[in-house]
Amino acid sequence: MKNLRIDKNIAYNVLEFKKYQDRQTQIIIKSLLIYFSYSHQIDLFGYGVLDPHDFAKKMKIDKDSLFKKHPDPKQVKDTPLGAKKLYERQEVEGCFSTARVWDSYLENALYVLNTFPLYENFKGSTLDGKYIGIKNFILIREVQLHFKKTNKGRNTKIFYKYKLDEAFERNLRKFFLQTDFQKYLQFKKNNTEDFYLTVCNIYQTYRLKQINKYYWKFEDLLLLFNISSDLEAKYQKRKLNTIFKKFTGELSVQIKGLQFGWEKGKGQRWAYVPFVTWDQVDMSIVKYDDNKVLDDVFKKDLRRNLLEVFFNQNNRRDALGFLNWLLDNKVDHQLKVATYVSTYSMNKKVYKGAKPGTMAKQFFIKLASCQNEKEVREYF
DNA sequence: ACTGATCGCCTGTAGGCTAA
DNA sequence: TTAGCCTACAGGCGATCAGT
Incomplete structure (x- = not known):
């Protein structure tokens, strides 16, 4: 996972x-x-x-x-x-x-x-x-x-x-954040899972806008990590630095060029404005990644909706029955196509320009040609 | 076989000290 | 101020044992 x-x-x-x-x-x-x-x-x-x-x-x-x-x-x-x-x-x-x-x-x-x-x-x-x-x-x-x-x-x-x-x-389905489940669990051990989600969110949101730097408010980070406000500022900063160090180590693969740092605020003697930066990402890669994910979302969505239809038609929910039903193009074909089209329209932002009805027909023909469950899984 | 309780090991963290 | 090192301590987790 x-x-x-x-x-x-x-x-x-x-x-x-x-x-x-x-x-x-x-x-x-x-x-x-x-x-x-x-x-x-x-x-x-x-x-x-x-x-x-x-x-x-x-x-x-x-x-x-x-x-x-x-x-x-x-x-x-x-x-x-x-x-x-x-x-x-x-x-x-x-x-x-x-x-x-x-x-x-x-x-x-x-x-x-x-x-x-x-x-x-x-x-x-x-x-x-x-x-x-x-x-x-x-x-x-x-x-x-x-x-x-x-x-x-x-x-x-x-x-x-x-x-x-x-x-x-x-x-x-539409407004989601991509995270790594194992990493999440790992950061949870150190009580830093909130920050993990925050960093993922910042990275995924800002890279689309071609921005690769983000500033926090010092106090917000203290709150996020439950760092006592009574502590002297230098010790608060030290704690944040150890956490930053850990994050750069853990996430260097996922987020290329990830780095945390400090800048001086206006009129401040010391640098107490934390920020994060990462390497600028090529937009074509971002688009490709996004499309892959969205395609995956669409297919899962379609599967779920088809299962609902199968359930309504047959009043049972067994996996094998569902599979056979899926592969047999003679059964409920119109319904299946309609389900494809309606699911498609919910995801249409991604697929604009294509003709869903035709795509649906092709989709089910190809699906029916699958020989076993393994092939179905690979395709669908 | 399944569940609950206890113990000790291990890891991570706070906080003090010091040198740069 | 920052970085590094050290020690004491708490919480998590697995192993083990006892009870149903």
Whole structure:
């Protein structure tokens, strides 16, 4: 799993996540969003299933810390009933009822994600004046807790299902940031994953504009790395330098010529304005990379949409059935072409100038000529 | 077989000191 | 101020053992 596409909002708003209670909760929330993006990308049969054990393993989180009881769950804080009544109800009705208190670290994180929107400030102007505003966006719409008895009724296995917000899902398709999942996990170990996302975001956004330098505010970086504001400035700078050093070492392959440095601000005695630069990238390479990624996105999108159609026609979701259905051009041909065309139109920015209907027909003819699953995978 | 608890090792980090 | 070196300490992780 090399390339992971995530919603750019996550990178633009890394500092926003700091408002979510404690560090552990922030880690879980961010990991959930990454995990959702990851699942959305790879899982053809993805219904938004969250198995806590798999989640912990993939995201390298200690599973005990997920099930541990949160000292100050948001649901308890929010209730007008008071904590005592809330827990009494759970006691009476059982924890597998609507009276359940979502008070483990994981469930609290899910609760927070579902009830606590991110905000974005914006400004604009009209003919006769200016305005500023705040808008919110939420990332998941719905969370369900599923439970079933296992081990002859002795244990209860739980897992969750979630529904992503439409806008979030759309962003995963169109407005995304490319990251390296392994690198993300690696930086998470040192609590520098936020900065990793930020750097990726800056690089990918600015290189398109042919800009190869970006300045930060010193204070913002301190906040990002949880560096105490009481510390003497030179020590703060030293900490930042050790982090910079690590990043240049780790990312020299991905970002050619990556370098961090300091400049003097206006009238400052010492250099305290941090910046990052990288080698200017040839635009033709950028375009080629982008097209490759977008083509990949389109195909995944198409696969997902075709699967929906297959499900609606046959009311089952088995992989083999789907494959056979795909390869047989006699079945639902019109539907398949229509699906191709509608998926295409959602991605049309990339493919403008071509005729989707013709492309669709050619696509399915070539698909039908595949001999086995391996060939299908290579082509599609 | 599966789960939970504990222990100790290892790694990464903070912070002090010094030389340049 | 910066860079390098050193030490003390905390948190993460795997190994091991005990209980169901």
